[in-house]
Amino acid sequence: MSDRLTHGEWSDAVESGELLGQTCSDCGKTQGTPKAACPHCGSRALETVELPTEGVVYTETTINVPPVGVEERGYQVAVVDLGEARVMGRLSDGEVGIGDTVEVSGFTEDDDGYVAPAFEPR
């Protein structure tokens, strides 16, 4: 049995207001999403780590033309820099810009039950 982080565990954490990532024991890089091996060096020595739930908006956009299955318009998607890793999520307050500090405020869920973290200004 491997204790390597899975999508299921990552999602359970998101639903609990937590963020999990992986740190490579060989090259030291941290990823914000689970993989079977380090995308940078190929090492399988990936340690599951708790990521900070507070970070700084690295980039963001407000989407006015959604895909089918998303009913709202004008929702904001961001990549949040958590220090050692970045993660993509929704911004629950639509007036957040690059450089603003945000914290996990919950999560969103799509039609197939896949979740993404949500953030709000701190």
Next chain:
Amino acid sequence: MARAAVVGAGMTKFGVHDKPLQELFGEAALPALDDAGVEPSEIDAFYFGNAMSGQAENDTHLGPKLASHVGMAGVPVQRFEDACATSSNAFKNAVEAVDAGIHDVVLVGGVERCTPETGQDTAAMTRIFASASHRQYEQPTGLTFPGVFALFTKRHMHEYGTTEEQLAEVAVKNHGNGALNPNAHFGKETTVEEALDGPIVADPFRLMDCCPFSDGASAVVVVSDELADSYDAPVDVSGVGHATDVVPIGDKDTPHVTQAARDAAAQAYEQADTSAAEMDFAEVHDCFTGAEILASEALGLVEDGEGGPAAEAGRTARDGDVPINPSGGLKAKGHPIGATGTAQLVELTEQLRGTAGERQIDGADSAVAHNLGGDAATTVVTVMEVRQ
């Protein structure tokens, strides 16, 4: 010695087509064969690209269907799917096959329908396009493809001060070029004011910053270097680079640098023993105006951070020092996903032959094509040159 040569090229007009995929492809493939002066029986293999026909039209296993339609049933066909970089990856594999001596004469092409002729409306097609972003770690946020490139572009604006006016300048230039291209989806010029007045799709992109949903097909005939001189109008393929980057965006080191494009360009220039400075023009993957600015920097045509000012100053116009997208680009020529990569190579072929008509870049000897797929996670860069 070139890696291969393009000896025939053809494409449909990009736009709205009410006809099945095989008929659409035939309208590109038969002209490409005729241009090369080859019969279907002379084709050793077919390298083909289509990204989404299974999702959009319930139409898969297209390889033998298309081969049957254009008179080459029986040849080995391989189909490629790499989002928007689909047919340039088919082209890369074709070049490698003739370069390695596995085949002598091959057909390469792509076809796609993305307009409501497929039965899919804008919201449905937006979701199909979004399938190229990460299913678990990007799609649940409601991310769309305008959104993907908006994320890259807003960070670029933050780092370098790139402006919405500079983005609009890209749209104005490419619509002007497209107006001179009889195969372009849009034949109408626009203005910075009109572009900046459009509705926002995903900020900073307004409607005129975005390429359209298009239907279309494109094809080229590729032969080995040894055979090239036995054809009327060969154009050399000097280098083809291909690289990928980490998915999802959150795990990329510096998303807006589009690292795969830089890696692919370095490979292509090295194979061709050339450099960005030697390129007389470029066809780049301007699915959104910001994407052209990122590409101009990733290919080394301008310095990092100078993509916006270069567009504003007219440097990337047909009469500028680094002409970009004389065809009108994806923005104005249109973007039928699986047909886009080979359509860029059709433009390079016509320009390097000196047969591009009103949009001809005078004296073009060397050119580069940049075809990007997904969240910038696949890029193929091709250098073509006038045959010596």
